[in-house]
Amino acid sequence: MQFFTSSETVVLSAKTCDRCGCHAKMAVDDAEFHEFLSVDRQAGYGSIFGDGNRLKLDLCQHCIKDVLSQWMTVSDQCQ
Numbered sequence: 001m002q003f004f005t006s007s008e009t010v011v012l013s014a015k016t017c018d019r020c021g022c023h024a025k026m027a028v029d030d031a032e033f034h035e036f037l038s039v040d041r042q043a044g045y046g047s048i049f050g051d052g053n054r055l056k057l058d059l060c061q062h063c064i065k066d067v068l069s070q071w072m073t074v075s076d077q078c079q
Helices: 061-071
Strands: 014-016 023-025 037-042 054-059
Antiparallel strands (some): 014 023
């Protein structure tokens, strides 16, 4: 005998850059969507953001480059 339970699955379908508003939909060949940097983190004890507060950020690849490139190291994938 088999028993089944129905369930609902939530799937990420799009992202919007919190800096420039660029919107990208999920697609296998959509580099914009796949190159987003997403942060979802809970601040720890003593954090300047407040104990236990949630930090969320989505940046497109263009904003990542504009905002963070001076601190980033970009190297060949083999290194």
